[in-house]
Amino acid sequence: MTDAAPRLHALVEQLLGVPLPVRVRAWDGSQAGPPDAPTLVVRNRRALRRLLFKPGELGLARAWVAGDLGIEGDLYHALDLLSGLVWERGDDARGLAQALRDPQFRAAALGLLRMAGLPLPPAPPREEVRRTRHHHTRHTDRRAISHHYDVGNDFYEIVLGPSMVYSCAYWPAPGATLEQAQHDKLELVCRKLALKPDQRLLDVGCGWGSMAVHAAREHGVRVVGITLSQEQAAYARKRVADAGLTDRIEIRVQDYRDVTDGPYDAISSIGMAEHVGAEKYLEYASGLYDLLKPGGLLLNHQIARRPERDESAYELDGFIDAYVFPDGELAPLGTTVTQLERAGFEVRDVESLREHYALTLRRWVARLDDDWQRAVRLSGPGRARVWRLYMAACAVAFERNRIGVNQVLAVRAPESGDSGMPLRSRTWN
Template identity: 75%
Template sequence: MADAALRLTALVEELLGERLPVRIRAWDGSESGPPGAPVLVVRRRRALRRLLWKPGELGLARAWVAGEIDIEGDLYETLDLLAALIWERPDGAGERVHPARDPRVRAFAKGLLRLAGPWLPPPPPPEEVRRRVGALHTRRRDKEAISHHYDVGNDFYELVLGPSMVYSCAYWEDGGDLEGAQRDKLDLVCRKLALKEGDRLLDVGCGWGSMAIHAAREYGARVTGVTLSAEQAAYARKRVAEEGLADRVEIRVQDYRDVRDGPYDAVSSIGMAEHVGAVRFREYADDLYALLKPGGRLLNHQIARRPERNESAYHVDDFIDAYVFPDGELAPVGRTVTALEEAGFEARDVESIREHYALTLRRWVANLEKQWDRAVRMTSYGRARVWRLYMAASALSFEHNKIGVNQILVVRPAEGGSSRMPLRARDWTASATG
């Protein structure tokens, strides 16, 4: 076979009904496609068998993680081109259509079978989450899901996230650096919560302790941080001790549903609610409401997806579910606000910082690429490839408004319905130094 690239290009173009904007280089050394365009490298025929057995995103993801397909050229540009052709093709009603629903896919599959060979499906790369059992978002299943994502190794996260060890959207100013942008985000949360000396703060999903440390050191708060990750907790406790804040900060390995030592003056939940799931979100809102004092504030920092025309048909992203955030779910921001209000909260402020997350993710990708060999040694070749694809694709999703991220400030009303907030509450818009 000396013309695999040409045959593969013809099959894809027939399926899509248009010319491919990328070149294809196949395992036999052949190339096809526009000169000078980014190159999609198909290193092994096994990649095609993955597509046959798992058409669409998951098959492509498995081939990427295994190193059977690769990209030469600008990663973001190539993902943009491929996404426009494969994942986001509109039908007449404007809905996104997966190629498997296109009747032309049968002819494509037959041609692919001739190229790939009639072998059994290859096993998934070892980084993929194995079959999960039991109901969604039980304590045990949530702990397993969190362990898959966060117990990759603290050294790996240091490499990607930088010294701040903040794994959520930073808050940028023009020309800012990642560390400063993450510090500004933590300070923004503290100001929205109106933290002051002696306040009790519960940090739900505290990660490696950055929010807890900032609130205690800069605002004098007494902080309880909870996480399901043992590795995160050990790292956070070490940082707390090194900062001399052990008398102000307690880090627990604990499910938020098991916190019983309220009331707290404030609650921060930064990048954690995505793990809660639709079936548990009202329980999450009820629990946090019960843990707050009257007049206490909750800052819920959460990624959101765009609403689907048919919400009952929405499915979690296959690649993200299998390799990144098992059982993670995104909801539209309106649904999140409604659930919080149904629990008794009053919504006081919603700020979209979507573009800020795109900038953050591009910095994380740059950190990973700069120290690629070290990242592979710390985890595995497949795991490093998972992270590169996941972060780059997510950056594009934020840039193109496929997903967003919002800081939602709500308050538990005090007696008589008082919010105990000033008439002009948005003093947090001033910079920490301004």
């Protein structure tokens, strides 16, 4: 058989009701579709089996991670073209998951499979995390964090560079270096928190210690950084020692729910709240409120999704949830602000950094591509493919305004109502 690609291309277009914007090359060498478009490479029939038995995003993810599917050409362009079919289903197209469940498609695709005598679907790639629901207990949170962050510090050094900051940078211009942009982000957080020498800062989800080191070195504060990742903690402690800041920084492997040594003057939570979960978010916000002294400031840096018209119909992202951030949950910005206010905080400032995260992710992907073979040796080919796809897809999602990222500055205002904030609070600009 040397006509698999034309048959697949025509079938998908017929079922979706719109032209397929990418070229397809199948396992038999056949090709179909726009000649100048990025090419979706279907390397074997196993890719079809994955899609047939798990229609939609998760089936695509399994095929990608296993190496059954690939993309040749501009990865971002391909994801941008496909996003309308996979993520942004409109009135003029049924969407991939719905099309893959269509009896006509399944009958035709199964016909292709029968010619090869292929059996039932293969097992999911070993990189996939299996779970039943989002519990967000101390045990499940620790396991989820370990899955994502204990890939290996050497792997993260490839992706993140010397700054080892795994959150949105703050770009002075698109051509700036990643190191400068990450330095500027850490300084932005410190300035928003109005840090002063010898104040106590709690850094929730401290990662590899970048914020703690910057705040102690540049602003003279005393920092407690907490993480659930043993590998991160070991790396952060070494950085603290190398910087000569062991008298000012303590790194703990500790759940945020177990911190009891307040009050703190300020709290930074940068890229951590996405792991908290909707059911636990008020507990998280209330716990941080209780750890602050009156007049203390919280800087909550968090990715947000767009609200659904019917929030009860919201479903978690199949690929991200299964391969990247198990038990991670994104909430709309309005929900986050409401929960912070319910906990007692007064929200004083909200700043969107959406475009900044798109730039950051593109730099991370470039670094991964530049040292791809070493990354594969360190993490395995499946895990490296997971990180490449998730970072590139997220860059496109930020660019298309499917998701955003926001810094929310909030204060634990005293009972007197005097927040202590200056009349013109944006002194950090």
